[in-house]
Amino acid sequence: MPPGPDLRNATKEEIIQYFDAYDFRDPIGHKLILCADFLDLLLILTYFKQNRAGGCDASAIVQHPP
Numbered sequence: 001m002p003p004g005p006d007l008r009n010a011t012k013e014e015i016i017q018y019f020d021a022y023d024f025r026d027p028i029g030h031k032l033i034l035c036a037d038f039l040d041l042l043l044i045l046t047y048f049k050q051n052r053a054g055g056c057d058a059s060a061i062v063q064h065p066p
Contacts, residue, residue, distance in 0.1 A: 019032055
């Protein structure tokens with residue numbers, strides 16, 4: 001199988017489209033694009049790509065326990 005595309009500079013929509021084409025599903029049958037963990041990873045990726053120059057770190061988006 002040839003290597004996949006370089007997703008480092010892909011948009012959130014392009015990443016979803018790439019993985020959706022494989023039709024990944026969880027054990028119950030839900031599509032990957034409905035998985036909260038997958039969507040959280042995309043959110044984090046998008047946040048860091050948009051704020052790379054700002055010198056942000058994970059503390060900007062992580063909610064610490066009370």
